[in-house]
Amino acid sequence: MSEKLKRARTKLVLSHPFFGCMLLSCRMIETNQVPTAATDGRDLYYNSAFIGKLKHEELMGLLAHEVMHKVFMHAFRRKSRNSKLWNIACDYAINLILSDENFILPEGGLLDEKYREMSADEIYNKILEEAMDNASGKRKQEGNGGDGDGEGQEAAIEIYLDSLDEVPDHLKEKAQQLTPAEQHELESDIKTQIAQAAQQAKQAGKLPGAISALVGELLKPKVDWKKALRDFIQQTAKTDYTFRRPNRRTLVHDLYLPSMTGDEMPNIVIAFDTSGSIYGAQKTTAVFVSEINSIIEDCCPAKVDVVYADSMVCHTQELDKHETLVPELEGGGGTAFSNTFKWIDNLDEKPAAILYFTDLYVSDFGQTDIPTLWCCYDNKEPGEVPFGTVVIIDED
Numbered sequence: 001m002s003e004k005l006k007r008a009r010t011k012l013v014l015s016h017p018f019f020g021c022m023l024l025s026c027r028m029i030e031t032n033q034v035p036t037a038a039t040d041g042r043d044l045y046y047n048s049a050f051i052g053k054l055k056h057e058e059l060m061g062l063l064a065h066e067v068m069h070k071v072f073m074h075a076f077r078r079k080s081r082n083s084k085l086w087n088i089a090c091d092y093a094i095n096l097i098l099s100d101e102n103f104i105l106p107e108g109g110l111l112d113e114k115y116r117e118m119s120a121d122e123i124y125n126k127i128l129e130e131a132m133d134n135a136s137g138k139r140k141q142e143g144n145g146g147d148g149d150g151e152g153q154e155a156a157i158e159i160y161l162d163s164l165d166e167v168p169d170h171l172k173e174k175a176q177q178l179t180p181a182e183q184h185e186l187e188s189d190i191k192t193q194i195a196q197a198a199q200q201a202k203q204a205g206k207l208p209g210a211i212s213a214l215v216g217e218l219l220k221p222k223v224d225w226k227k228a229l230r231d232f233i234q235q236t237a238k239t240d241y242t243f244r245r246p247n248r249r250t251l252v253h254d255l256y257l258p259s260m261t262g263d264e265m266p267n268i269v270i271a272f273d274t275s276g277s278i279y280g281a282q283k284t285t286a287v288f289v290s291e292i293n294s295i296i297e298d299c300c301p302a303k304v305d306v307v308y309a310d311s312m313v314c315h316t317q318e319l320d321k322h323e324t325l326v327p328e329l330e331g332g333g334g335t336a337f338s339n340t341f342k343w344i345d346n347l348d349e350k351p352a353a354i355l356y357f358t359d360l361y362v363s364d365f366g367q368t369d370i371p372t373l374w375c376c377y378d379n380k381e382p383g384e385v386p387f388g389t390v391v392i393i394d395e396d
Helices: 003-015 017-024 048-053 056-071 083-100 120-141 150-162 173-177 180-203 209-218 225-236 276-280 282-299 338-345
Strands: 028-030 037-039 044-046 268-273 303-309 313-320 353-358 372-376 389-392
Touching (some): 003 017, 003 056, 017 056, 017 180, 083 120, 083 209, 120 150, 120 276, 268 338, 313 338
Antiparallel strands (some): 303 313
């Protein structure tokens, strides 16, 4: 490691101990395989030629930037999203935080006030939506049609990326190659490092309030979404219990508990937000549907109405008792929930509950007085909803 890099790391530890302590938990690996610097979620990689061109303050900003990619675990959270667009969204989310802490970023660092207080997930979806709108407008001008499926998204993203100057990729693909068990172990290690770094910075009297709030949110225990989903249905779609058909899920643990009597379970509605971003979450959709089918099997609702909608209702299904949900996704346009709730209001029988699978990136919620559980699959900071309860879906 060069003396220049050592001096920047030492200064970071002394003047910004949270960032400095997180940096000390990383191996610093010199390589020509990255043009600037990058992280795989565990270690930091740097190009010595690029490092040599930076001023001392810019180098400190770069190191803090890479550290924040690790803090937010951006390398693990990309999943099926476009890697370049995800990196851009992550950079925008990080750099506003660093700017507020008076870091000097290298020239070309992405910084835009319109993304303030937005997560990388929110920024990604906002950029994607704008890219798709621009691509759609371009196709109309050229006299071509267009759709909103995954292929259309990738084409829109390429048009957007082609319009930019070259943006360095700070996230190495190595993180995508971890097994779920390896990723879980690494995430636990990083959370421990975050807690220790925050404690040391706090003891030094140099833990900024904004960083303290971020750390608190990152370390907040996860809600067991599967339990929350099951509890919601049991509480809102009340039914009787019987020991004549014991709960098979608890029998394997030698627990003889009652199960719901199928003929008492009222109707429920499952709504899918099929706006453009849904096509990038097929793995999460599969996990959600698997859990829904398990609940349907256990609870035996008389009927399940399924609705797929973007800004309009695009497709519906009706499942009879014991019938398995096989999703038939249709949509790909903008996002609005009001027409979904209007469709539900016109059902012959009012459902006992609504499960809405969505990323909650929407301005028009509509309204309903039916108990609603927003099953949020992508947005880790969904904010306030006008009604209902939010649970974050995590496929891990």
